[in-house]
Amino acid sequence: MSARDNILARVRRGLNLPGDVPGAERSEVLRAINDNARGPRPTYGWTDHAERFSLRSKMLSTTVDRVATLNDAPAAVVRYLNELKLPLNAVAWPALSAMPWSATGLGLEFRGAKDSDLVGITGAFCAIAETGSLMLLSGPDTPAAVSLLPETHIAILDVSRIVPGMEEAWTLLKSQQSAVPRAVNFISGPSRTADIEQTIIIGAHGPYRVHVILVG
Amino acid sequence: MLLTSFSFKSNVKKKLVDPVLQKNMKRFGGRFVIARAEVMKEVDNLEDIRVAAAAIRDGILANLDSYLITFEERAQARGTTVHWAETAQDVNRILIEIAKANGVRKIVKSKSMVSEESGLNDAVAAADMQVIETDLGEYILQLADEPPSHIIAPAIHKNVEEVAELFSKHHHTPRQTNIPALCREAREQLRPHFISADMGISGGNFLIAETGSVVIVTNEGNGRMVTTLPKIHVAITGIEKVLPTLNDLSTILRLLPRSATGQSITNYVSMLTGPKGADDVDGPEQSHIILVDSGRSRLLGTELQRALRCIRCGACMNHCPVYQNIGGHAYGWVYPGPIGAVLTPSYVGLKNALDLPQASTLCGACEVVCPVKIPLPELMRVLREQSFEQRLRPWSERFSIGVWRTMANHPRVYARFAQVAARLLHLMGGKKGLLHWLPGLDGWTDGRDMPAPTGKTFRELYAKRKS
Ligand code: SF4
Numbered sequence: 001m002s003a004r005d006n007i008l009a010r011v012r013r014g015l016n017l018p019g020d021v022p023g024a025e026r027s028e029v030l031r032a033i034n035d036n037a038r039g040p041r042p043t044y045g046w047t048d049h050a051e052r053f054s055l056r057s058k059m060l061s062t063t064v065d066r067v068a069t070l071n072d073a074p075a076a077v078v079r080y081l082n083e084l085k086l087p088l089n090a091v092a093w094p095a096l097s098a099m100p101w102s103a104t105g106l107g108l109e110f111r112g113a114k115d116s117d118l119v120g121i122t123g124a125f126c127a128i129a130e131t132g133s134l135m136l137l138s139g140p141d142t143p144a145a146v147s148l149l150p151e152t153h154i155a156i157l158d159v160s161r162i163v164p165g166m167e168e169a170w171t172l173l174k175s176q177q178s179a180v181p182r183a184v185n186f187i188s189g190p191s192r193t194a195d196i197e198q199t200i201i202i203g204a205h206g207p208y209r210v211h212v213i214l215v216g
Numbered sequence: 217m218l219l220t221s222f223s224f225k226s227n228v229k230k231k232l233v234d235p236v237l238q239k240n241m242k243r244f245g246g247r248f249v250i251a252r253a254e255v256m257k258e259v260d261n262l263e264d265i266r267v268a269a270a271a272i273r274d275g276i277l278a279n280l281d282s283y284l285i286t287f288e289e290r291a292q293a294r295g296t297t298v299h300w301a302e303t304a305q306d307v308n309r310i311l312i313e314i315a316k317a318n319g320v321r322k323i324v325k326s327k328s329m330v331s332e333e334s335g336l337n338d339a340v341a342a343a344d345m346q347v348i349e350t351d352l353g354e355y356i357l358q359l360a361d362e363p364p365s366h367i368i369a370p371a372i373h374k375n376v377e378e379v380a381e382l383f384s385k386h387h388h389t390p391r392q393t394n395i396p397a398l399c400r401e402a403r404e405q406l407r408p409h410f411i412s413a414d415m416g417i418s419g420g421n422f423l424i425a426e427t428g429s430v431v432i433v434t435n436e437g438n439g440r441m442v443t444t445l446p447k448i449h450v451a452i453t454g455i456e457k458v459l460p461t462l463n464d465l466s467t468i469l470r471l472l473p474r475s476a477t478g479q480s481i482t483n484y485v486s487m488l489t490g491p492k493g494a495d496d497v498d499g500p501e502q503s504h505i506i507l508v509d510s511g512r513s514r515l516l517g518t519e520l521q522r523a524l525r526c527i528r529c530g531a532c533m534n535h536c537p538v539y540q541n542i543g544g545h546a547y548g549w550v551y552p553g554p555i556g557a558v559l560t561p562s563y564v565g566l567k568n569a570l571d572l573p574q575a576s577t578l579c580g581a582c583e584v585v586c587p588v589k590i591p592l593p594e595l596m597r598v599l600r601e602q603s604f605e606q607r608l609r610p611w612s613e614r615f616s617i618g619v620w621r622t623m624a625n626h627p628r629v630y631a632r633f634a635q636v637a638a639r640l641l642h643l644m645g646g647k648k649g650l651l652h653w654l655p656g657l658d659g660w661t662d663g664r665d666m667p668a669p670t671g672k673t674f675r676e677l678y679a680k681r682k683s
Binding site for chain 2: 002004007008011013015022028029032033036037040042043056059060111131133138139143145165166167170180183184185186189191192198199201205206207
C-alpha cells in the first residue's frame with residue numbers, strides 16, 4: 001500500500017466510514033463544491049464602491065488617485081513619480097503597452113520584472129471594496145513579479161471593476177476565464193512586517209509603496 | 217523540532233525567572249489582543265461568520281478523504297505533483313528527493329509550521345543543501361539557532377537589541393537598533409537569495425478542493441517570492457487544511473487575519489495553481505504539494521477531532537494567561553498555547569507531553585476568541601481524563617483523586633471532613649483570613665494567598681437558614 005492509500009484508509013477508519021474508498025459521500029462532496037454556497041458577510045454599509053475602495057485602501061497605506069479616462073493615466077503616473085522624486089524608468093505589464101505612454105517621456109519596458117527594477121506598473125483584474133484589495137491574475141501579459149520586486153507598485157484600475165466582496169471577484173473570474181490562472185494575488189497595500197517587537201514597518205520584501213490610479 | 221514537552225514544568229521554571237523573556241512578553245504580548253479587539257468591531261455579525269466557519273471546517277473533516285481525493289485530482293489536472301507523507305520523517309525524505317532529483321543547491325523558505333514538526337531545515341542541511349528562512353521572524357531565529365515561540369510572530373520573545381546583535385554578528389555590518397533600518401537590512405541580505413535559489417518552500421494555509429490550489433496568507437511578500445521566482449515550488453501542509461470552495465475561503469478570510477494580527481486583511485493572499493504555463497514569463501516550472509498526516513488522522517472520530525478545525529491564527533495563545541507568562545518555548549514543541557496543549561499530546565503522544573493539558577486555568581478565554589469555535593478547555597479536559605485513565609499522572613495525584621472520589625461517594629464522611637477542614641482553615645487564616653501555605657498545595661500558594669473559609673460549611677449555613 002502506498003502512503004496515500006494508508007493515509008486515506010486511516011481517515012476512513014477514523015471517521016467510521018464504510019469500505020475502503022468513498023462511495024456516495026464522494027458525489028455529495030462534489031455536489032457541495034458545485035453548489036458553491038456563499039457564507040454570511042458583515043453588513044455592507046456603503047453604496048459607492050469606488051469611494052469605499054479608496055477609503056479602505058488608504059487605511060492599508062495605499063495611495064489613491066483618480067482620473068477621468070484611461071488616456072489620462074500615463075500623465076498621472078508621471079505626476080506621482082515626480083512628486084515622490086522616484087525614477088522615471090519602470091517595468092510594466094505587456095498588457096498595458098497599447099496605452100498612450102509616448103508623450104510622457106517615461107522609460108518603460110513591457111516585460112517580466114527583474115531585481116533591479118525600481119518601479120512596476122500593472123493593471124488589476126478587479127478590486128474589492130470591502131477590504132480595499134486589488135486582485136491580480138498572472139499570465140503571459142500580466143507577469144506576477146511586476147507587482148512584487150520593485151519598491152514602488154503602481155496599479156491602474158477602471159472603477160467599473162470594483163466589486164463589493166471577494167465572492168463577487170470569484171464570480172467575475174469564473175465568468176471571464178476558463179480556469180483560475182497560475183497565481184491569483186490579492187494585494188492589500190505595501191508589504192509589511194511586525195516581526196521585530198510587534199512594531200509595524202511598511203516595506204518588507206515586497207513594495208514599499210502601492211499607488212492606485214482609478215479610472216472613470 | 218526537538219521535543220522537550222515532557223519537561224514542561226522545568227521549562228516553565230526557567231522561563232519564569234528569565235528577566236529578558238518576562239520583559240519582552242509583557243511589552244509585546246498584549247499588542248495582538250488590542251488590535252484584534254479593535255478590528256473585530258468592523259464585523260457586525262461576527263458570531264454568524266464564526267458559526268459558518270466552524271461548519272465549513274466540520275464539513276470537510278467529516279468527509280476528509282473525499283475532499284482530499286477531489287483536491288488531488290484537480291491539482292494533478294493542473295500539473296501539480298501531489299505527495300503524501302505519513303510521518304514527519306517522510307516529509308523530509310520526500311522534500312530531499314525532489315531537491316536531489318533536480319540538482320537543487322539553495323532553497324528559500326517562507327513560513328511553514330508543518331516543516332518545524334519534522335525539523336526540515338536540519339535534514340536539508342545534512343543533505344548538503346543550503347536552506348534560508350525568509351520570513352523576518354524566522355530569519356532572525358535561524359541566525360539565533362532557536363525554534364519559533366509563536367505560530368504567527370515566531371520571534372515575539374526577542375527584542376530589538378537582540379536582533380541588532382544577531383544582524384551585526386552575522387552580516388558583519390555596523391550594529392543598528394532602528395527597526396525600519398533592520399528590516400531594510402534583512403531585505404537587502406535576503407533579496408539575492410530569492411533571485412539565486414533553485415527551490416522555494418512554502419506552507420499552505422488552505423488547499424482549495426474546487427480548484428486544486430494552495431493558498432498562502434502573508435504580509436511580507438516573501439511568500440510570493442518563494443512561490444514565484446525559483447524554478448521549483450514545494451508547498452508543505454497538513455491533510456486537514458482543505459476548504460471546499462473559493463466562497464468558503466472568502467468566509468474564512470474574514471476571520472483569519474483579524475484573529476491573527478488584528479488586520480482586516482493581510483497584505484497578500486496568494487492562490488497558486490500548478491506550474492507556469494508555456495507562455496508565462498514568471499512562476500515555477502514545477503509545482504509540488506506534500507500532504508502531511510503525521511498524527512492528524514488519529515484525531516478523526518474522537519472527541520479531539522474538533523481541534524483539526526484550527527486555522528492557526530494564534531488568537532488562543534495571545535489571549536492565554538499561561539502563555540503570556542511563560543512564552544512559547546516552554547511548551548517544548550511546534551505549537552504553543554492552548555491549541556499546542558491539545559495538539560502536541562495528540563501528535564507526539566500523551567506520555568511525552570503529559571503536563572501540557574494541565575497548563576491551563578480553564579478560564580475559557582481561548583474558546584471565546586477562537587474563530588472556528590474550538591472548545592479548547594473541553595479538549596484539555598478530555599486529555600486530562602485520558603492521562604488519568606492511562607495511569608500516566610503521578611501516584612500522589614491519583615491517590616488524592618482516589619480519596620476525593622471515596623469521600624464524594626459518602627456524603628456523611630464528606631460533611632464531617634468539610635466541617636473539620638473549614639474550622640481548621642479558619643483558625644489557620646488568622647485575623648486577616650488569608651492562608652499563606654496549604655499542606656500539599658504549596659505550588660498554588662507560592663504565588664498567592666488563599667482566602668480562608670469563614671468557619672462554617674455551606675451545609676451548616678443552609679441547615680440553619682431552613683430551620
Ligand atoms: S485553536 Fe482557534 S484560536 Fe487557536 S490557533 Fe487554532 S483557530 Fe486560532
